[in-house]
Amino acid sequence: MNVAARVEQRVFMKGNEAICVGAIAAGCRFYYGYPITPQNDIPEYMSAHLPTIGGTFLQAESEVATINFILGTSASGKRVMTSSSGPGISLMQEGLSYMAGSELPAVVVNISRSGPGLGGIAPSQGDYFQAVKCGGHGGYRMPVLAPHSVQEMYSLAMLAFDLADKYRNPAMILGDAIVGQMKEPFTQTPYVPTVSQEKPWALTGCAGRPRQHVKSLYLKDNAIEVHNWKLHRKYLKMQEEEVRYEDYHLDGAKIAVVAFGTAARVSKTAIQWARREGIAAGMLRPITLFPFPGAQLEEIAKRVDVLLVIEMNTGQMLEDVKASTTFHDKIRFLGKPCAMPTPEEIHGELRKLAGRGR
Amino acid sequence: MTTDVIMAGFGGQGILMIGNLLSIAAMEEGRHVTYFPAYGVEMRGGTANCTVVLSDEEIGSPVVGRPRACVVMNGPSLDRYLPAIREGGDLVINRSLVDPAKVGRKDLRLLAIPANDIAREVVGSQQLASMVALGAYVQRTGAVRMQTLFDCLPKVISKKYEKFIPLNVNALKEGESFARNHA
Amino acid sequence: MTDRGKDRFTKKVYARPKSLVDVKSHFCPGCHHGIAHRILAETIDHFGLREQTVGVACVGCAVFLYDYIDVDVAEAPHGRAPAVATGVKRAQPDKFVFTYQGDGDLAAIGTSEVIHAANRGENITVLFVNNTTYGMTGGQMAPTTMLGQKTSTSPYGRDFRKDGYPIKMAELLATLEGTAYSARVATSTPAQIRKAKEAVKKAFEMQIKEMGFSIVEFLSTCPTNWGMKPLDAQKRVLGEMSEYFPLGVYKERKQADFL
Known part of the structure; x- marks a missing residue:
């Protein structure tokens, strides 16, 4: 490939915007969120672009509502994404636990800022524990991807959707203000799906099949123990197959x-x-x-x-x-x-x- | 070759625009480039700054502690960035708003350009002062080719303002010629 | 026996609604969840929506909705059912989407979600069962607990100086532009049950006609946690509860006049 052609394909964009481009390339047509610095480029980009391609952007009243919009759209079988920063991600922990328990895929982006508390908007990696150990209750895991370039903001966004679907589990992209706000050229490599996007478990109305549920409550006998071991096997499989x-x-x-x-x-x-x-x-x-x-x-x-x-x-x-x-x-x-x-x-x-x- | 520059001034002076233009020009020349703007609360102090790193190899840090060059468009930015510039580095100051006597350091290659005056009196629009300064910086450092800057203007100027592209070209050229005459 | 008399015994006057699952109820004797479930199932059948419906269950006694209603159901975190329903409805505008929530869920922890769903005019239907207490957790004070009512966390009776007043959600939500329909009903007499059914039908129609957010508040009983016999619980609904929480339609949008 000659240099001119290679140059031609490069796009100069912010990391936060590259995530959006990657998500849309991966078929994400639903985005919900709530404003917080330093990730506002993401909802701004999605609010401008999703309606032009038949997608849905909705600004929620809080991150608590956001993650539950996400839960509902994921339960409907659609690829869906949100983004936030530290304090907002804290508010989503309840929903993430429910989604892990209910085995629902989604992509959650944390363009993290300084903490604890309101902290500041300086770049920080203080949310490592929250992301990697998972801040919600009950003990669950999720794939956490850490991009270090605008190119990876793009490509790891696509990967995050595939991992979420592969494991029926939320997946997180953990960035920070630097990789979110910086611009650099990146190549829009085409999205090549690595998983099936068929979701026979989705709640689409019970036409032609028995009713089905998306839930995390298991009260009978040892059902919750059985469920925990099932989830655990999933996390082991992630450890075997997804190390990058x-x-x-x-x-x-x-x-x-x-x-x-x-x-x-x-x-x-x-x-x-x-x-x-x-x-x-x-x-x-x-x-x-x-x-x-x-x-x-x-x-x-x-x-x-x-x-x-x-x-x-x-x-x-x-x-x-x-x-x-x-x-x-x-x-x-x-x-x-x-x-x-x-x-x-x-x-x-x-x-x-x-x-x-x- | 790797080089970097911090550009700083008032919000509204077009700092982020010249940073973007320089970055896109470098990309068009097939080089690696990163652009990092001030964001968030810093934007509310009335100052704007960005860091551009250009290289022929993979770029590590997009943020630079000790820049090789600075383009300083107002007084407060000089106070902030003067101590950080590397020995022997390039400093372009907007003499219309920044007093050259305040530079003090003798270990820098200083270019004091009356960017506002040139923009207003020669180019015909004071809003193009930053574009004049960029022309001077690029002439002084050879960071990119001038022609690439001209060619990339349509990528940073929205359709609504494309009639001003020739004026921007003039601004770049005036800055370039000032720098050449004051080498 | 005359032919006429024979008719009386062969004519079907009662049948289990198709959308109501044939299982033994786990609800306590005298609890009205079963009545509300039946009304819900009958209305789903009435509009032929069983195969196009997605329900959202909340946290509390009401969560077991999915054991009784023969439709797809998602389970929401406590109070978040209107947000989950929003996510379902935005993804599948062609589906009928409802939530089924108790008073702790909707009127305490989920106040924000229900108000904003209503204010957006989210085209969903909310069935809200108000029995003035947290039933599943053992009868604690709820936002709807009556003044003076003793519960396991208001052992001296609810005092407005300390706990404020019972919250009137049907009235509150009726004030929002996005709300198309808001009504409060009870199910303590056959006449009330007929009216309740009419209200639920109206609420369904609002969603079917894309008029916006609809809610029906049911005044319900919790004999177990109230420490009452079922019949006394009925009397309480007909008496002090209906006095403080008046039955009626608080808002009914007649046409798509909200643009």
């Missing part, structure tokens, strides 16, 4: 950065600088935060001298890193709660770990 990560210069690396999303993006610059100085640095970048690439991490831990975990919080993924490896003495942590680490800072840390002067 980027290996960034790990071959021969002595220092392995472990970072996701914007922290990983910034780390790439620092690693480029370090490698030019002959420092053998690389990075394991989890693309799926759940399932976490724990086995891959343990393999890398055996080979390297240092695992440098970098997060825009005070250490959340750090716990999953520790749970994945026995080499705890190799783990170092660089945390920047509610702020982005600069390439200079990370570069300085890499130099220090490599025994170079600052």
Whole structure:
């Protein structure tokens, strides 16, 4: 393919808008939401575009209502999405638990901001626990995807819909203000479905079949225990089949950065600088935060001298890193709660770990 | 080659527009580029800024702690970004609103351009001051080709205002020629 | 026996509605959920909607709707049924969508969802069963609990200085532009049951004609948690409850005059 043709296909867009383009490409025609910074580009884009392609945009009175609009449309068998930021995602936790219990697919985007509480609108990765461990009640899991570029905002949005349908479960995209607000060119690769979108369980009226229900209440005998084990097997299957990560210069690396999303993006610059100085640095970048690439991490831990975990919080993924490896003495942590680490800072840390002067 | 620039000024000066134009031009030249604007509450302080990173290889951080260049369109932005610019970096200031005496640093390649005056008196519209400054920045740094900027104007100017494209071309050219004459 | 007399014994005067599942009721003796269920099922049959209906069940005694009504049903979190119904209706405007909610669900935790669904003129039908208490959890004070009424969490009786007043949802929702129909009915006498059926029919018609949001509030009983015999519970509905919560139609849109 010649350069001109390749250039022709690239689109220059905000990350938040690229999510919308990906969702629409994946067949999402329903979006519900409630305003909150820094993700308002998403409802604004959807409110302008969905009505022109026969879709539905509806602004809810709260995120509590939003997630239940989502529940109803998902129960109707349609692909549906919402987006919000920390405080709004907190309000959706009840609905997410019900959806996991009722086995309903949907895509929920968290363009996270600083917390706890009202916090601030600075970029942050403080919602890792809420997303990965799942903040609703009862114990459930969902695939969590962490894009680090506008290209991934687009492609992981499409993947999130497929994972949600494959497992009949909500799927989350965990971004932050940087990857949401930044613009960069991306290629609109066509959507290629990897799952069937037939939903015989959907509530469409019981014409020609017995009535059916979408529910999470199981009161009889040990029905809820049976249901829990069924869900658990689903989560195990996610761990077997859905681990995704980027290996960034790990071959021969002595220092392995472990970072996701914007922290990983910034780390790439620092690693480029370090490698030019002959420092053998690389990075394991989890693309799926759940399932976490724990086995891959343990393999890398055996080979390297240092695992440098970098997060825009005070250490959340750090716990999953520790749970994945026995080499705890190799783990170092660089945390920047509610702020982005600069390439200079990370570069300085890499130099220090490599025994170079600052 | 990798370069980056922070552009800053008042809201309404067209800062985000010149950032977008520079980014799209870089994309059209087949390069990697990221554009990151100020967002949220920062927009309410009456200031606007954006960071553009251009590179021939994959770009890591879209946000830059120590920029290689700054285009400063008003006084408060000079106070904020002057200390951050890398040694030997390029600083383009809008002399119509920013006092060059306040720059102080001798380790920068300074270009003080009366962007408002040129826009108003030569181009014919003071609203194009930022476009004049962009022309000067691009001439000074060679970040992209001038012709690519001209070609990309229709992508950042809405149909409603497309009759102003020639005026924007003039603004870029005036900035370019000022920079060439003050090299 | 004359021919005429024979007719009297072969003419069918009562049958289980097609949309009512043939199962033994789990509701307490004297509870009116069964009556409301039957009215709902009869009305679904009347309009021939069984195969085009999606119901939304709430949290509380009313959740078991799906064991009794032979239609597709989604279960909503507590209070969220109007939001879930919104999601169903927006995705499938051609389906008949209703919610079935108790007073704790609709008038306390779900106040926001029902008000905004009504205000949007969401083209759904809400059946609201008000028995002035939280039945399933053991008779706690509800937003509709009467002044002076003793419950397991108002053991000294509801005091307006502390707990405010019983909330009148049919009147409140009738004030909203998006509401097409709002009525309060009771089911304590055969005449009231006939009127209740007419009200539910009207509410269904509103949705069928795409007129907007419709709600029917049922004054109901909870003999178990009230600590009353079923007959005394009926008297309470006919007496103090109907006095405070007057029966009647609070809003009825006559034509699509809301544009």
